[in-house]
Amino acid sequence: MRIYGHGTLERDNVINSRASFLRLAGLGIDGVELDVRRTRDSALVVIHDAHYLDGRAVDETAVDDRPAPILLLGDALDLCEGLEVNVELKNHPEEEGFDPDERVADLLVELLDRRERRDRVLASSFGPGCIDRLRALSPETPTAHLGLSRRPAVEVVQPTVDHGHGIVHPYVSMVDAAFMAACRERRLGVNVWTGFDETKEMIESLIEFGVDGVITADPQRARRVRDDAA
Secondary structure, rough: EEEEOOOOOOOOOOOOOOOHHHHOOOOOOOOOEEEEEEEEOEEEEOOOOOOOOOOEEHHHHOOHOOOOEEEEEEHHHHOOOOEEEEEEEEOOOOOOOOOOHHHHHHHHHHHHOOOOOOOOEEEEEEHHHHHHHHHHHHHOOOOOEEEOOOOHHHHHHHHHOOOOOOEEEEEEOOOOOOHHHHHOOOOEEEEEOOOOOOHHHHHHHHHHHHOEEEEEOHHHHHHHHHHHOO
């Protein structure tokens, strides 16, 4: 099972920050998960929410006017050198500032091309149009559909297959034997994302289900549990 760190549980940890990426790079895990949004002038910044802490909308603010701690995606990729980076593209139809042109996907492909494809990037999104656009532009870049649903497993995963994506990222509560069977029948990779109520027993159950990866805010514990189960 691969471990993707999305921050750590240290009290002073700030997800998507320079310090967080440096900490993750030293943990001996497999990868990092980060969030990306498009600025007004078409730069890619690493931030989860649609607004900066001062209330300004990311998509309405020029990149040079962003708060000082906010990283450009290229800088974050440099900090994560040697790790696989799951870039979650933030652009969903139900979210404020939605861009129907899915420009964030174009910008990611352009960045990866400028960096001569030296980064190991997996692109994911809750917005199906976003990863559809990315796949059309860059079929060589792995794409994953993020999920949070109570629908039957087949209904959840079949659209991923129909749109040509090879990986699903379900929330942990969605994963059971039926979900894994539906994914394996369709040859889908499964990387599970967890919340802050994650437990040792939860990670053990994911290992038993045979998931391919876990996206976790406590990568140290996930690594210990994985190593103990080996």
